[in-house]
Amino acid sequence: MIDPNRLMEDLLDKGAEYCDIRKEEWDRMSVTLKDGEIDKISQGGEEGAIVRVLYKNGWGCVGTSNLDDIKEASERALSMAKSSDEFKNEETGLAETEIQKDDVKMPMDENPLDVDTEEKISLVRDLEDKINRDFVSSTEVRYGETVVEKEITTSEGTQVMMEIPRVITYLIITGESDTIQRATEGAGGTGGYELTEKAYEKVDVVTERLKKLLEADTPPSGSLPLIMDPSLAGVFVHEAFGHAAEGDLLSSGNSCLKGKLGEKVAADGVNIKDDPTFKGYGQFPYDDEGTKAKNRVLVKDGVLNDFILDRESAWKLDMEPNGGARAEDFRVKPLVRMSNTIIEPGDLKFEELIEKVDKGIYAKSSSGGQVSTAEGTFQFNAQEGYLIEDGEIVKPLRDVSFNGFTLETLQNITGISDDFEAGIGHCGKGQTASVSHGGPHMLISDVTVGGRE
Amino acid sequence: MSDQIVESVKTAIEEIDKRGLKGDVYALKEKAIGHSIKKGELSESSGYDDIGLGIRVIKDDKIGFGYCVPGKEEKGVKHAIELSDFSERLDLELPSEKDTPGVEVYDEKVRDVIEDSEGAELTQKMIDGSSSVADDITPTRGGLNVSMGTRVIGNTEGLFLKEKGSSIFGSVTVSIPQEETSLQATEIGVDCKLDLDFEEIGGKAANKVDSIRSSSERLSGDHPVVISPYAITQLIGFGLIPAINGENVRKGKSVYQGKIGEKVASEDLLMKDDPTVDWGVGSGAFDDEGVISKDTPIISDGILKNFIYDLKESAKDEKESTGNGVRSGFKSLPETTHRNIVLEGEGKDRDDLMPDKGIYVDNVLGAHTANPVSGDFSVVTNPVWRVEDGERKGRIDGLMISGNLPEILKSIELADDRKKCFLQIGSRRLIIETPTVRLNDVTISGK
Ligand SMILES: [Zn+2]
Numbered sequence: 001m002i003d004p005n006r007l008m009e010d011l012l013d014k015g016a017e018y019c020d021i022r023k024e025e026w027d028r029m030s031v032t033l034k035d036g037e038i039d040k041i042s043q044g045g046e047e048g049a050i051v052r053v054l055y056k057n058g059w060g061c062v063g064t065s066n067l068d069d070i071k072e073a074s075e076r077a078l079s080m081a082k083s084s085d086e087f088k089n090e091e092t093g094l095a096e097t098e099i100q101k102d103d104v105k106m107p108m109d110e111n112p113l114d115v116d117t118e119e120k121i122s123l124v125r126d127l128e129d130k131i132n133r134d135f136v137s138s139t140e141v142r143y144g145e146t147v148v149e150k151e152i153t154t155s156e157g158t159q160v161m162m163e164i165p166r167v168i169t170y171l172i173i174t175g176e177s178d179t180i181q182r183a184t185e186g187a188g189g190t191g192g193y194e195l196t197e198k199a200y201e202k203v204d205v206v207t208e209r210l211k212k213l214l215e216a217d218t219p220p221s222g223s224l225p226l227i228m229d230p231s232l233a234g235v236f237v238h239e240a241f242g243h244a245a246e247g248d249l250l251s252s253g254n255s256c257l258k259g260k261l262g263e264k265v266a267a268d269g270v271n272i273k274d275d276p277t278f279k280g281y282g283q284f285p286y287d288d289e290g291t292k293a294k295n296r297v298l299v300k301d302g303v304l305n306d307f308i309l310d311r312e313s314a315w316k317l318d319m320e321p322n323g324g325a326r327a328e329d330f331r332v333k334p335l336v337r338m339s340n341t342i343i344e345p346g347d348l349k350f351e352e353l354i355e356k357v358d359k360g361i362y363a364k365s366s367s368g369g370q371v372s373t374a375e376g377t378f379q380f381n382a383q384e385g386y387l388i389e390d391g392e393i394v395k396p397l398r399d400v401s402f403n404g405f406t407l408e409t410l411q412n413i414t415g416i417s418d419d420f421e422a423g424i425g426h427c428g429k430g431q432t433a434s435v436s437h438g439g440p441h442m443l444i445s446d447v448t449v450g451g452r453e
Numbered sequence: 454m455s456d457q458i459v460e461s462v463k464t465a466i467e468e469i470d471k472r473g474l475k476g477d478v479y480a481l482k483e484k485a486i487g488h489s490i491k492k493g494e495l496s497e498s499s500g501y502d503d504i505g506l507g508i509r510v511i512k513d514d515k516i517g518f519g520y521c522v523p524g525k526e527e528k529g530v531k532h533a534i535e536l537s538d539f540s541e542r543l544d545l546e547l548p549s550e551k552d553t554p555g556v557e558v559y560d561e562k563v564r565d566v567i568e569d570s571e572g573a574e575l576t577q578k579m580i581d582g583s584s585s586v587a588d589d590i591t592p593t594r595g596g597l598n599v600s601m602g603t604r605v606i607g608n609t610e611g612l613f614l615k616e617k618g619s620s621i622f623g624s625v626t627v628s629i630p631q632e633e634t635s636l637q638a639t640e641i642g643v644d645c646k647l648d649l650d651f652e653e654i655g656g657k658a659a660n661k662v663d664s665i666r667s668s669s670e671r672l673s674g675d676h677p678v679v680i681s682p683y684a685i686t687q688l689i690g691f692g693l694i695p696a697i698n699g700e701n702v703r704k705g706k707s708v709y710q711g712k713i714g715e716k717v718a719s720e721d722l723l724m725k726d727d728p729t730v731d732w733g734v735g736s737g738a739f740d741d742e743g744v745i746s747k748d749t750p751i752i753s754d755g756i757l758k759n760f761i762y763d764l765k766e767s768a769k770d771e772k773e774s775t776g777n778g779v780r781s782g783f784k785s786l787p788e789t790t791h792r793n794i795v796l797e798g799e800g801k802d803r804d805d806l807m808p809d810k811g812i813y814v815d816n817v818l819g820a821h822t823a824n825p826v827s828g829d830f831s832v833v834t835n836p837v838w839r840v841e842d843g844e845r846k847g848r849i850d851g852l853m854i855s856g857n858l859p860e861i862l863k864s865i866e867l868a869d870d871r872k873k874c875f876l877q878i879g880s881r882r883l884i885i886e887t888p889t890v891r892l893n894d895v896t897i898s899g900k
Contacts, residue, residue, distance in 0.1 A: 028784075037541045040786055043532040044520030046505060063501035065522055073502065076570070080486070080498040083573040087495040121539050138704075180826060252491045254593075331501040370819055375634050381822070 001067040004153040020154040023049040024330040030144040033124040048330035053077040058085025063331040095314035097291045103161040104285040108192025112145035140172040158290040169199035181213040190283035216398035221450040225360035230421035234437030235366040238341040240378040240406040247313025248336040256376030265304045266410035272299040276339035280436030281424040287323040288334035328431035343439035346416025355391040362386040379403035415443035461523035468530040476510040477608035485600035488576040493591040505783035515540040549610040553738035557731040560646035563619035582655025595625035606743040638662035643875040669839035669847035677808035686874040690883045692823035692858040699762040718862035721799040724752040728792040735793030735884030742778035763789040781880035796887040798867025806891040807843040828858035856895035866891040
């Protein structure tokens with residue numbers, strides 16, 4: 001590949017305001033065990049680079065998996081930026097970020113690339129063996145690893161190299177009573193093969209959940225208090241709040257948080273952060289624009305304090321970039337993305353939360369839903385639910401779904417427990433990003449509960 | 454330079470051959486551009502050139518898979534061989550039939566758009582079209598994606614097939630700001646050739662949102678629902694297509710298990726998977742395993758005829774592959790996947806489908822919550838109009854429709870305005886050509 005700096009000099013000579021090149025080399029391995037048989041097994045590698053050019057107000061980016069073609073890609077990126085600028089009236093720019101020179105390898109005890117395939121196969125088989133088959137009709141166990149080496153070079157002088165390993169395992173089981181029920185759990189994070197240890201703890205969680213679901217009733221509906229478990233609380237802050245705190249959605253008028261910085265958006269004692277330095281699945285040392293990753297305190301004691309920002313959205317909102325730019329791979333430009341989104345624990349015991357509820361729902365783990373960041377509305381389905389009566393958990397529920405307005409709901413957080421747990425996820429926004437979300441148990445005084453929509 | 458991919462596939466096949474093994478090699482070279490619309494104007498432009506190989510090796514009846522970039526074929530083959538050890542035994546028979554039907558899926562003009570950076574101009578046409586209806590209507594989201602590619606599949610049985618394809622996808626969401634929220638409508642256009650009218654896509658979206666300014670009285674209960682091609686695509690995609698997949702049928706995850714030959718739908722209904730339709734967005738002369746494409750009737754004259762299969766599933770189920778082995782990229786193994794679903798009926802005039810009292814649904818939200826096994830669904834509709842005496846009246850806010858897809862097919866009525874629709878479901882693309890339809894067996898309720 002041609003020296004990125006020479007390539008960029010050439011682009012600047014031709015009138016580019018700014019350009020950067022991100023080169024990546026990926027190694028991936030994955031295996032899926034379905035009902036005791038290896039359903040899919042795959043291993044491979046790829047490499048490529050993307051050139052991003054800003055010409056006046058126009059952006060152009062071209063990614064290529066042929067590094068010998070990088071010169072041509074850079075020329076196409078420039079011509080795209082020019083034609084983009086022609087049709088554009090809105091001004092754009094990049095907020096200043098510190099110039100970085102660094103070479104970071106994220107720590108891992110055991111490089112997954114050095115682990116024999118046999119061992120990975122016995123891992124998924126082992127996990128499968130540990131699943132209690134009495135009431136489970138089908139099982140799926142997945143293992144996946146990625147190791148990426150990135151090199152980000154900007155026309156401003158930043159040059160950052162990093163190696164990021166990630167490992168995940170997933171358990172998906174289904175069972176049948178009068179309906180078909182499904183339970184899923186995942187474990188993993190940023191790091192090496194040692195992270196697979198966590199998967200064993202999930203076997204009991206997921207089988208216990210399915211067992212409960214098979215004997216569960218459908219929930220009552222109406223306006224009720226609801227307690228979220230750490231996993232659901234994490235997904236809730238990610239989906240309903242975190243996306244609305246993404247700089248690009250804010251600057252394009254698609255967020256209910258627009259213009260609310262410094263205002264009270266949640267109940268007292270609510271603290272929310274998005275932290276790429278937290279040891280989770282969404283951890284990274286520098287973002288894909290070469291900005292150093294740092295913790296973003298989004299909500300501080302109920303007050304909206306910060307957003308997730310890349311350089312362009314920071315420029316548009318007149319704020320400072322904080323490492324919010326992430327790209328799925330070298331084919332695509334970075335977007336504003338979350339990393340590890342967390343609601344901080346409070347000081348109540350879980351039992352104290354339950355005691356506060358006369359009639360309500362205890363909901364655990366998410367099984368999807370939808371959110372409108374612009375309108376600030378959400379609808380979630382919980383994997384597992386329980387009916388609470390007179391301060392006690394009475395019986396299991398299935399098909400628990402609830403909806404409401406994000407800002408109203410954040411104001412209605414009337415209890416936060418002192419425990420904490422983080423889960424892993426894949427966030428979709430046109431591109432996929434590995435993320436973690438976590439929190440304590442959280443009591444919402446009032447949401448609309450219904451059967452699954 | 455598609456010679457590079459031909460050479461690379463040949464090299465990989467030789468690597469497999471020389472070890473005395475069987476296998477197939479799939480390669481994809483793709484060139485794509487994308488332009489996005491934000492806040493009423495063109496926002497960003499991007500593109501990529503991609504190339505890579507997926508290598509499947511069969512050793513002792515066990516399949517291993519690896520992928521790589523050109524130049525690393527030997528490593529890719531080694532990965533595949535190593536992993537084959539861990540797979541289950543399966544009697545997978547690689548195809549050798551080489552006579553492909555002629556299917557038109559590549560338009561030279563698409564190449565010009567990509568090479569000459571004309572995408573920004575076409576995107577601007579959608580913006581202009583959507584801004585021309587009223588001053589307060591702005592295109593808030595959307596964009597254009599144009600791609601072309603060469604697909605190559607070869608195997609150790611002597612098969613070597615190559616095909617060029619192209620695709621264009623345009624969408625625009627327009628909105629009218631209201632006090633609290635905003636009124637929104639979306640229009641899409643998808644094709645393999647460049648004869649989409651981009652100004653018209655913008656104009657249609659704007660006219661739609663313009664026609665929902667006034668609201669109408671709510672309606673609930675059982676009334677006929679006329680539903681747009683794009684909205685029915687979403688319901689069918691999540692609630693019905695999984696039930697025709699051979700793997701789901703074999704595993705008992707389909708309401709249609711054991712029902713081949715039975716009457717399952719209205720006599721007028723033809724549902725087929727036909728990748729041999731010229732300019733079908735899911736069309737092509739062969740599938741991603743090298744099986745020659747053919748027209749597979751799924752439901753014909755209301756009778757359930759076939760399910761779809763790829764090579765692996767057909768081996769497990771002792772059936773023939775229907776040419777439905779599809780990969781979501783060179784990094785992925787083939788999976789049994791729909792290709793170019795076509796829905797046809799008697800073909801009434803769309804206006805004749807409009808009921809005396811009912812609703813017209815342009816789009817639905819939350820179709821992914823449909824139950825893939827039973828086909829039960831319950832979705833929010835938006836935009837949706839009240840229909841009276843066959844005429845569209847004002848919009849209705851917060852209306853939901855629910856029902857069961859297999860049941861709905863028994864009384865479905867289809868118009869004659871077939872449209873190409875596209876839906877991304879995870880890593881798979883769903884392509885359906887469908888007209889506007891009338892559903893006579895759904896329940897309308899408030900949110
Ligand atoms: Zn997300």
